Amino acid sequence: MRAIVFDLDGTLVDSAPDLHAAAARMLAERALAPQTVEQITSFVGNGVPKLVERCLDAAGFPSDAEARAAALASFHGFYSAEPIQRTRPYDGVEAMLEVLQGEGYALGICTNKPAPNAEQVLEGLGLAARFGSVVGGGTLPVLKPDAAPLLHCIGELGASIEEALFVGDSEADEATAIAAGVSFALYSGGYRKKAVGDFDADLVFDHFDALPPYVRKRGFRT
DSSP, X not given: OOEEXXXXXXXXXXXXXXXXXXXXXXXXXXXXXXXXXXXXXXXXXXXXXXXXXXXHHHTTOOOOXXXXXXXXXXXXXXXXXXXSSSOEEOTTHHHHHHHXXXXXXXXXEEEEEEXXXXXXXXXXXXXXXXXXXXXXXXXXXXXXXXXXXXXXXXXXXXXXGGGEEEEESSHHHHHHHHHHTOEXXXXXXXXXXXXXXXXXXXXXXXXXXXXXXXXXXXXXXX
């Protein structure tokens, strides 16, 4: 193993509070009822357009394409203004990244979050220097669970699919790993919707101190 690629939202960081705040402002701007953090969290995983679509559907907003495009633009504006006001890394993430980087593993990010927002979050939380590749929404024409973003990230890290591990928290991440033919590790404390036992994962863990020992067992190739 040479490369470890991570999902971002729900895997390395708990971003639901900031996504909820942006959604609340977008909904309020349209005189729509607020939604709970739990509701917004359940909408995460397939990119911002899908998140906003789900918010609007839940609020009973008309399916008018122009009005919905304006709502999406509003959400982008609100979220980009405050991407890390309430977002924090999960416990143990920073120490885990330091260990893996120090041991020579190439680290990457593969997320459906728009790439500029992903960069904002990583820079704002002091994590950006850990990653040799950041693939986000807009980097390629497709999003996860299409295999292309993950394969692109692994390629940028100079590894093959046999030498890579994808770490995620959701059904979309699992499907991406399967489509790409890449080993998958599930962080069980994120935004998943189905039971842990229903995932096809090589490793399931609930704290990040479990990840470096597992990676070491898989071996390191320079």
